[in-house]
Amino acid sequence: MNKKGKGRAGRKGVLPGFGLSLGFTVFYLSVLVLLPLSTIFINTAGMGWEKFFKTIFDPRVVASYKLSFGSSLIAGGINTVFGILLAWVLVRYQFPGKKLIDGLVDLPFALPTAVAGIALTTLYVPDGWIGRFLGFKVAFTPLGVIIALTFIGLPFVVRMVQPVLQNLEPELEEASASLGAGRAQTFWRVIFPELLPAALGGFALAFARSLGEYGSVVFISGNMPMKTEITPLLIMTKLEQYDYAGATAIAAVMLVISFILLLVINLLQWWSNRRYLEN
Template sequence: MARLAGLKMKRNSVLPGFGLSLGFTMFYISLLVILPLSMIFINSVSVEWSKIWGTISDPRVVASYKLSFGAAFLAGSINVIFGVLIAWVLVRYPFPGRRIIDGLVDLPFALPTAIAGIALTTLYTENGWVGQFLSFKVAFTPLGITLALTFIGLPFVVRTVQPVLQSLEKEMEEASASLGANRLQTFIRVIFPELLPAALTGFALAFARALGEYGSVVFIAGNMPMKTEITPLLIMTKLEQYDYAGATAIAAVMLIFSFTILLIINLLQWWTNRKFI
């Protein structure tokens, strides 16, 4: 039976060297991903459970978890809405300067995160170019953190949704309209099912990127314990204090929660693909 399965795999494989390439892939992933992540749990196990629990249940640490996950989730949700809109405009509407705007979308990829943080802080402080006209405070608040995370996560959604929109045939929308559907019905029943898996993927990428962001957030956050202190900053603080066990414990909890959330998102993506395709 195993021999027949192997022969079938060889017949269906277009490129030769499947065994060698698979072995190299597993070695590369194990070396760069699995091994470093496993060291977090190995170092955590070597510490007494009472000390680990005392560290991860500290009110300051719990507050940082709530802020980091909450701001990352909110920023990812905002990017899904406006990222899909921007991708739609760039794909469907020809207008002067479209290529320039399309290139600006990738700017958060290339821009050093520290520069982005300094620029956002300069703009949104109370005496900044934008902040002086606002009736509410942005910099040094959770709102400023969400703004920075939205900035760095936008390209992930746009670049994930854009190819899907480019591959959609306009004839499907025209056929829907000819059958009596209005624009809203066409979007919900024809376009939305095609965009949903890509939008979920973009959200997952933006969320994961925002969760571990440090450089662009540390300036605009203000880093006030229990208020605007993110988890990556708290891990850095533990490392600077040579509290490697505490930093490892916090990182392990963050890794577990991140993996769980991303797993749920991938399951939702798999379910949407199975339901609508």
């Protein structure tokens, strides 16, 4: 066998070749992602522009947009800050019960969202275990929605940041300290640039999960129109009323806005990663 034949044989792996792998990937994404999403726009297309705009700009629907997107952004921001802090503690310190706390981080993944919603509502109602000690109302307010979304989104940030912290060389911090930098300077100049792409990725995942969340929010929100009604609940309401076109119209708006926001977040993540590599 010539050297050329040996080279080709050496490049062969256990997995199928590029053509077969790409074909399976495209087929898989088409059946599970693109085809279902395309039906949203197909069902919406039969409404006509007048009815479409009347549906998506209804005051009740607009109020649900503001609550869903606003609370998701706020919850994502909270999760980013405290997710980095929690990941830092789990990676940098040794203490009794560390493995237990590390396991509890993934609890929102395993816990049914309806159970989480009932538990949070029980805690934060005015006569609940936590609500009775607060001087303000949490359950059945937008604040309750933010708490529910924070609960279900925290693991995304922690699990994105944790591996980066584990691979971060302690020598970088020691070198920064030896050059006279304080703890705050070391964090912002040395550690944070390393964490930023992962933190943005965790924020994007938490934000995306929060936008579509239903079970954990529907109980604690109270579902009051124009106040605490989230967009996924409105979609479910229209489906129960057999208004499939109206439901898909609202879903299409959510899909487009979510895609744009996630694209912006991914561009910021790419920009921060590129800027760090250039420096």
